[in-house]
Amino acid sequence: MVVSILHRATGIALSFAGLAVLTWWLFALSSGTDAYAAFAKDAQSPIGLIVLIGLTWSFFQHLLSGIRHLVMDTGAGFELGINKTFAILTIVGSILLTAALWVYLLGVVK
Amino acid sequence: MSLGDSSTPLGKVRGLGSAREGGEHWITERVTSIALLLLGTWLIASLLLLPKLDERTLVEWLHAPTGFIPMALLVIVGFRHALDGVKVTVDDYVHEPGTNFVVNTLLLFLATAGAAVALFALARIAFGVAA
Numbered sequence: 001m002v003v004s005i006l007h008r009a010t011g012i013a014l015s016f017a018g019l020a021v022l023t024w025w026l027f028a029l030s031s032g033t034d035a036y037a038a039f040a041k042d043a044q045s046p047i048g049l050i051v052l053i054g055l056t057w058s059f060f061q062h063l064l065s066g067i068r069h070l071v072m073d074t075g076a077g078f079e080l081g082i083n084k085t086f087a088i089l090t091i092v093g094s095i096l097l098t099a100a101l102w103v104y105l106l107g108v109v110k
Numbered sequence: 111m112s113l114g115d116s117s118t119p120l121g122k123v124r125g126l127g128s129a130r131e132g133g134e135h136w137i138t139e140r141v142t143s144i145a146l147l148l149l150g151t152w153l154i155a156s157l158l159l160l161p162k163l164d165e166r167t168l169v170e171w172l173h174a175p176t177g178f179i180p181m182a183l184l185v186i187v188g189f190r191h192a193l194d195g196v197k198v199t200v201d202d203y204v205h206e207p208g209t210n211f212v213v214n215t216l217l218l219f220l221a222t223a224g225a226a227v228a229l230f231a232l233a234r235i236a237f238g239v240a241a
Contacts, residue, residue, distance in 0.1 A: 008199060011192075011195045011196075011199075012195075012196065012199065014192065015192035015193075015195060015196050019188060019189060019192055019224055019228075020224070022185070022188070022228065023185075023224055023227050023228040023231070026172075026181075026185075026228050026231040026232055026235070027227060027228070027230075027231040029165065029168055029169060029172065029231065029235060030230075030231040030232070030234040030235045030238070031231075031234075033165060036165045037165075040165075059150065063147065063150060066143050066147070067147070070140065070143065070144070073140065101154065101158075104158065105157070105163070108162070108163055
């Protein structure tokens with residue numbers, strides 16, 4: 001149940017904040033060096049990093065629980081044990097993937 | 111039930127599902143999710159494979175067809191999937207038909223405008239002078 005609620009919550013976060021940041025990023029990239037420098041400064045500020053890391057985790061959580069929903073749409077994976085294991089794996093997986101990506105990204109940018 | 115008790119069982123059911131329409135919306139949401147599985151993986155892989163993540167590298171990446179085309183697809187399919195997903199939430203909580211129509215229409219305008227801005231930015235990168 002927690003994972004089902006997370007799927008909806010992360011979906012809404014990605015729909016509004018995620019697409020807004022994606023659009024802002026592309027628009028800044030298309031607007032020249034000064035505009036992109038302003039975006040990069042905001043993105044690398046403490047609040048910017050918290051938002052970006054939160055959106056990255058939302059993306060991986062929504063992706064993994066989305067796969068779980070696609071599997072369940074076929075009628076598979078409803079047994080209590082399997083269902084619970086799969087649900088826990090989406091959370092463990094999303095946290096590990098987010099951590100791995102940001103360890104890499106912060107290493108490259110700095 | 112506006113049709114009253116004299117209507118046939120089929121008449122009572124038609125148009126009264128939680129989405130008030132057929133299965134197309136449900137199918138579309140899943141088809142776009144599979145597309146985003148591929149495009150999302152492409153985006154993460156691209157960010158990992160690019161030698162640097164500075165402005166010049168990113169502009170060159172999106173200036174080339176191999177960057178521009180998947181990113182344009184990600185924008186189009188992403189906004190569509192978001193609109194479909196948010197609509198499910200709106201339909202779950204906003205039951206009054208007039209308000210439901212207004213909220214869903216505003217979200218449609220917002221998603222369409224957002225996609226247009228993102229595609230304009232991409233076009234300006236793709237067809238502009240390379241950095």
